[in-house]
Amino acid sequence: MKAIIYRDNGGPDVLQLVDRDPPVPGPGEVRVRVAVSGVNPTDGQARSGSTSPMGFPEVTPHLDGAGVIDTIGEGGDQSRIGQRVWLFMATAGRPTGTAAEFTVVPAEQAVPLPDEVGFDVGAALGVPALTAHRALTVAEDGPRRLRPGALAGRVVLAAGGAGAVGHAVIQLARWAGATVISTVSGPEKARLATAAGAHHVINYREGEPAAAIREIAPDGVDIVAEVALGANLALDLAVLRTRGTISTYANDGGRPVELNVLRNMVLNTRLQFLVLYTAGSEARAAAAEDVAAAVGDGALPVGEEHGLPLVRFPLDGTVDAHRAVESGAVGKVLVDVTGTDPAT
Secondary structure (H helix, E strand, O other): OOEEEEEOOHHHHOOEEOOOOOOOOOOEEEEEEEEEEOOOOHHHHHHHOOOOOOOOOOOEOOOEEEEEEEEEEOOOHHHHHHEEEEEEEOOOOOOEOOOEEEEEHHHHHHEOOOOOOOOHHHOOOHHHHHHHHHHOOOOOOOOOOOOOOOOOOOEEEEEOOOOOHHHHHHHHHHHOEEEEEEOOOHHHHHHHHHHHOOOEEEEEEOOHHHHHHOOOOOOOOEEEEOOOOOHHHHHHHHHHHEEEEEEOOEEOOOOOOOOOOOHHHHHHEEEEEEEHHHHOOHHHHHHHHHHHHHHHHOOOOEEHHHOOOEEEEEEEHHHHHHHHHOOOOOOOOOOOOOOOOOOO
16 A cells, blocks of 8 residues: 655655555454545644654554545454544554555544545544534533534634634534634635634734624633634633633644733633643543534535635645645645545
């Protein structure tokens, strides 16, 4: 099979296209013929070694993807052969990611994908959608699971609604019944956040964004899903309701976070940091189940018309795909691995 691998940490140029024998699934595992591989910032961080050193002599990157199960490990449910699935956390503690014609994952990390839902959607789920679910389910008095109506009466602020996670926050929050506000940096990103389903979009570079948000939510925002905590904390606190939650999954821009302890004490702020690797298997499993339900309801479409442009590369262009992610490409970067999707 064709596969992308790297043997040393470094920039995108450490990635190589090679021929390898297809992996063989063990007990509790499935092998998937990958159709589309999703690329996330975390894939580049793992490749560069910025998060942790390599744990294997050779790694095939990418956590997320979508394809068809073609082999089941010993003792597994053989009826799943031929099932269309989306994959998450493929390289968590393993060397076999989705940037290859075949990959092997634990069976529970291959989630059924409805026949009418394209592989592009499946490959765009994973890290963004599960992160968004986590951001929306950590509030002290909020739901631990998402379903239609679970966030009814709540106001969610999706910072950076044109990004992959922000896009998923908007879609999941709206599916769950919240009023969704998104902050963006300009008209083009405002268009994307609106297409994703945000009820209100605020350009944080114009006027008085806190006043604009308070006009929409006079009692304050219940949950902020935050992508740039250092840059946005002052705005978040200006619009957060008492006992509200700031769920932060990134600090884009790297600005240091200065915390006014007394102000947060008075607000009873919940400041929740989150990353999927350490969220725990129970939280990840619940997120995957709820995201699958949202996919089944048609709540997580992708593409320009749905607020998430797709930026595509062939498998032998994976180096360029990583460069695109690192240069801040707007939308979702995908790698086409093994041909077309019959659902599209």
